[in-house]
Amino acid sequence: MTRGHVFVVHGDLTQLACDDVVVPTDARGEVSASWHRLVPPGRAPWGEGIWPVDTGSGSPQAASWYATTVHDVLDAVAADQQARPPRRGRSRHLTALPLVGAGRGAAGSRRGDVIAAVLEVLETHADEGHDVALVLRSGRDHAAAQHVRRGRTRHGLSPAEEATAEDLAARARVNELALFLGAGVSVSAGLPSWAMLLDELARRAAIPAAEAAELRTLPAQDAATLIERTLDEPLEDALAAVLSTHRHGLSHALLAALPMWEAATTNYDDLFERALGAVGRAPAVLPFEPARADRPYLLKLHGDLARRRNVVLTRDHYLRFQGAQGALAGVVQGLLMTRHVLFAGFSLADENFLHLADEVRRVREDDRVVGTALALVDEPLRRRMWDGELRYQAFAERPADRARTDEVVAGAARRMEIFLDLVAHHATDDASFLLDERYQHLLTPAERAFTGAVTQLRDVPPGSLAGRRVEALLHELGMRP
Structure with a gap:
C-alpha cells in the first residue's frame, strides 16, 4: 500500500464525514456535551466507527503520554478497518481525531507540546498507509499545527501540482482567490458525481x-x-x-479554511455552508439572503434543496435560467473579470456557465489566466478548449473500462483532498499563537526573540492612535489578557 496522508483541518469533527472518529472521554467513559452529536447521553454501546479514548480524567500528563494514547487507539482502529471497506465510496479509510488532551485531559496549558507530539505519531501512522485527519476547532490550534508542519509535511504530489497549490495559496492570502464548487467536491461526503x-x-x-x-x-x-x-x-x-447526508466532506472543510470571501456553486446541497459555519464563517447564501461585509457569500446558481427553491436540472430549468437569472450570472461574470477563480470538482460543461463565460470572453481585452480548474478525471478535449484561459489540473486519467469509473473517481477525489490540504497549509498565515504562552515551545529561537521584543510594546500608552494600533497587533499575535 502507498503512503497514507495526514490532513490538518480547521473545523468541527462531529460534522465531518469519515470512517472512524476518536472521541475523548474521562475514566468513566463519559464525554462532554460538545460530543453529544456523535454520542448521545446514555447511549450504550457506542455506535460503529466511534472509538473512545481516556484522556487522563483531568490529571495533567506529559505530551508523550497523549502521543502514546493516540498511537494505541489508531493501531486498534487500523486493525479493525482491515475487515471492512471504506465508507462513502472513499478509496481509503479516513480516521479523524481532535487534539486529544486539550479538553478534559488538562493538557490545555501545553497545547503546543501536545500538537507537536501528536503530529509525529500521525505521520508515523501515515507511513503505514493510513489516512488520518487532525480536526481542530480552535483557529489558534490550527495555525500552530500548520506552523509545526512547515518543511516537514509530505504530500506525494508532483512538482507541478505543488507549484499550483503554492500559487493558489498565495492568491488566497491577498484576497485574489474566489471559489466555484461543483459536484466533484461533494464526492468526499459520499454524494454522487x-x-x-x-x-x-x-x-x-x-x-x-x-x-x-x-x-x-x-x-x-x-x-x-x-x-x-x-x-x-x-x-x-x-x-x-x-443527496441526503448530515456531514460535509473533507474537501469542504479544507476549502472552508481558505481566506476567501466569494464563492459560487451549482451544487444543491448545503455542505459547504456547514463547513464554513463550523469555523465561524457562516456565509450569506445568495440570492436568498443579503450579502454582508462581515462574512463571505455563497451564490447558489442552481438552487438550494434545503429551501426547495430555484432548482436547475432539466432542459426547461436551463431555458428559464437563461431568461430570468441574469443577475446571478452577473455575479459570476464579475468574479471571472476581477478574481482568480478556483473551480473545484466542476466539469466546465454546464450550459449556463458556458454561456456566461462566453459573454466575459467577448469583452475581455487582457490575456490573463482567469482561474484554475481542478477536475477529478482528465478530459483532454475540454482541457484544450480552455487552453490559455484556465489552468487545468486533473487528478486521474479517464479509465478505458467504464466499470472502473467509481474506483478511479474515488482515487481522484482523495488526491484532490491531498492537494487541497497543501493549498490550505500554505494559505494559513494566522499568527495568533505567537504570543500565547501555551505554544511557546513550538517557536524557534529567532521567533522567541521576536515575541519578546513585540511584548515590550504593551507599555505604549493605551487610548492613543499608536496605543490602539499596538493593541490590535498584540491581539492578532495572540497575546492573552
Missing part, C-alpha cells in the same frame, strides 16, 4: 436498465427532463433523497 446523480435518479424512477443506459447518451438536461416525467414524486424531493 454529476453523472452518477442522473443514474441514481433513474434508479429512483424505476427506469429499466436498458433505458437508463440510453439516457446516458443524451445531453444531461434532456435526460433529467425524461427522468422528471417518470418520477412519481416532485423532482426536488427525489434530489433531496439522493
Whole structure:
C-alpha cells in the first residue's frame, strides 16, 4: 500500500464525514456535551466507527503520554478497518481525531507540546498507509499545527501540482482567490458525481436498465427532463433523497479554511455552508439572503434543496435560467473579470456557465489566466478548449473500462483532498499563537526573540492612535489578557 496522508483541518469533527472518529472521554467513559452529536447521553454501546479514548480524567500528563494514547487507539482502529471497506465510496479509510488532551485531559496549558507530539505519531501512522485527519476547532490550534508542519509535511504530489497549490495559496492570502464548487467536491461526503446523480435518479424512477443506459447518451438536461416525467414524486424531493447526508466532506472543510470571501456553486446541497459555519464563517447564501461585509457569500446558481427553491436540472430549468437569472450570472461574470477563480470538482460543461463565460470572453481585452480548474478525471478535449484561459489540473486519467469509473473517481477525489490540504497549509498565515504562552515551545529561537521584543510594546500608552494600533497587533499575535 502507498503512503497514507495526514490532513490538518480547521473545523468541527462531529460534522465531518469519515470512517472512524476518536472521541475523548474521562475514566468513566463519559464525554462532554460538545460530543453529544456523535454520542448521545446514555447511549450504550457506542455506535460503529466511534472509538473512545481516556484522556487522563483531568490529571495533567506529559505530551508523550497523549502521543502514546493516540498511537494505541489508531493501531486498534487500523486493525479493525482491515475487515471492512471504506465508507462513502472513499478509496481509503479516513480516521479523524481532535487534539486529544486539550479538553478534559488538562493538557490545555501545553497545547503546543501536545500538537507537536501528536503530529509525529500521525505521520508515523501515515507511513503505514493510513489516512488520518487532525480536526481542530480552535483557529489558534490550527495555525500552530500548520506552523509545526512547515518543511516537514509530505504530500506525494508532483512538482507541478505543488507549484499550483503554492500559487493558489498565495492568491488566497491577498484576497485574489474566489471559489466555484461543483459536484466533484461533494464526492468526499459520499454524494454522487454529476453523472452518477442522473443514474441514481433513474434508479429512483424505476427506469429499466436498458433505458437508463440510453439516457446516458443524451445531453444531461434532456435526460433529467425524461427522468422528471417518470418520477412519481416532485423532482426536488427525489434530489433531496439522493443527496441526503448530515456531514460535509473533507474537501469542504479544507476549502472552508481558505481566506476567501466569494464563492459560487451549482451544487444543491448545503455542505459547504456547514463547513464554513463550523469555523465561524457562516456565509450569506445568495440570492436568498443579503450579502454582508462581515462574512463571505455563497451564490447558489442552481438552487438550494434545503429551501426547495430555484432548482436547475432539466432542459426547461436551463431555458428559464437563461431568461430570468441574469443577475446571478452577473455575479459570476464579475468574479471571472476581477478574481482568480478556483473551480473545484466542476466539469466546465454546464450550459449556463458556458454561456456566461462566453459573454466575459467577448469583452475581455487582457490575456490573463482567469482561474484554475481542478477536475477529478482528465478530459483532454475540454482541457484544450480552455487552453490559455484556465489552468487545468486533473487528478486521474479517464479509465478505458467504464466499470472502473467509481474506483478511479474515488482515487481522484482523495488526491484532490491531498492537494487541497497543501493549498490550505500554505494559505494559513494566522499568527495568533505567537504570543500565547501555551505554544511557546513550538517557536524557534529567532521567533522567541521576536515575541519578546513585540511584548515590550504593551507599555505604549493605551487610548492613543499608536496605543490602539499596538493593541490590535498584540491581539492578532495572540497575546492573552
